[in-house]
Amino acid sequence: MSTPEPRWDDPLLEDNASSALFKEAVTLASRVASSEARNRAAWLLQLRGENLHCVTASEPGGTQARGPYRVPDHPSLDQAVTSGQVVEGPSEFLIPVQMEGRVAGLLVVGEPDGLDVAARGSLMTIANIVGFAVGQAASVSDLQREAERSRRLERVKSEFLNIAAHELRSPLGIIRGYSSMLSEGMLPEAERGVALSRIADKAEEMARLISEMLETARLETDGLELELEPVDLLQVVHDAVNALGPMLGADHRFVLAVPPESIGMVVDRRRLTTMLTNLLDNAVKYSPYGGEIEIGCEHDDRLATIRVRDHGIGINAEQSHLLFTRFGRLVTPETSHIRGTGLGLYLAREIARVHGGDILVSATPGGGSTFAVELPLV
Amino acid sequence: MEDDVKVLLIEDDVAAAEMYRLRLVADGYSVVIGRDGQEGLRMAADETPDFIYLDLRLPGLDGFEVLERLRAGAATRHIPVIILTNYGEPELRERGMKLGALEFLVKADTTPAQLSESVERATSPRAQPST
Known part of the structure; x- marks a missing residue:
């Protein structure tokens, strides 16, 4: 020091x-x-x-x-x-x-x-x-x-706990609600399948939130220990799209533009999938009026780049410095109702960085955002 | 008599709104849904519901602003409102009750059946405010 x-x-x-x-x-x-x-x-x-x-x-x-x-x-x-x-x-x-x-x-x-x-x-x-x-x-x-810094961190942490509790309650409410209706036997036959898939989706959402929080806590204490394996990067892209695809509403659509050949890398597949899932989830959340979310992938000898582009509300320039900070949700009148823990992008960038890469963002208010993940191939 | 009771759900979470609607309709209520604060206010005035469920985190106007405006409007002043939210903080509960909410329910702790019972409590003749 x-x-x-x-x-x-x-x-x-x-x-x-x-x-x-x-x-x-x-x-x-x-x-x-x-x-x-x-x-x-x-x-x-x-x-x-x-x-x-x-x-x-x-x-x-x-x-x-x-x-x-x-x-x-x-x-x-x-x-x-x-x-x-x-x-x-x-x-x-x-x-x-x-x-x-x-x-x-x-x-x-x-x-x-x-x-x-x-x-x-x-x-x-x-x-x-x-x-x-x-x-x-x-x-x-x-x-x-130092004392002021730790007081601030304490305050942020307790705000975060409130946010986390709220974020977990949303899917929990749906799970409890549908399961109570199923056990009361009051749902008509036609609705039961929908109820079960809603329960499954919401359980999945809770699992993601919990692992996001645990990963963040882990980052704080020990850093991320990567489980590296040879992976085709396109497989990671497909994993993330498949994980979120079923949860897309009718207004959103994923559009893939990936090269035909595989992109071999040695990475932590689960972590990279989490990173990309967070970016896709973010793109959906901040496109409240729906639209296409384009996922592109390209590479040269040195670098692989994954681009996630949405046509949503974009990013307010004054708040963009908060984008990748822990708990740093951008709260404007337009976004205050949007769910989120403020951890997704922070975690995504940390994952990119422990792989030697980074996430770059370009956005205009009202004109959508593009997040580009750059990962070194060597 | 339940056929006559119209419930307005002001709720932006589509999954939650659909679930509550399913239960309320099964119990004989008619249900309309407002997807944000502005739409909720408009529907409260146009649809003359007998009862309103109000979420707090909403696009545009938040639930408290909606409640204030409902209470200020001559046509909506007397409609009973229950706040239905995932925020459980006591200060928010207190604020909601001060603004005239009938109850403050946390979604995760309230089953659709309990929700439906709360409409019944609020709209049964005995529960009507005497003023």
């Missing part, structure tokens, strides 16, 4: 004791360095990338006047930052501020000539204290960020 960059400009630092401490440190440094004969200004610079930015200065308005400086353009600054040693430049005395063993900035005092040894020692102590404070503040701020 990389050490986080010092964030002196973090609101947490600006608004709390740290910024007061910086101010006091430069005031003290200026006082230590000054004598009756000469006033010396002090200022504190923060290293951000290869630039030094002034955090605070002892003289009024000094913060604006000092920098920013591009370190490589100033030999003495460069030397102090690179070596981590005190440098006496032509017009400044530069003391590195170290945070966790590296230079995070500089405490600078003007007009170094005539600065006595005791004053120099005190200035170095001040720089050390500032470095320590910056390190402490950064770790407090990291902890606060």
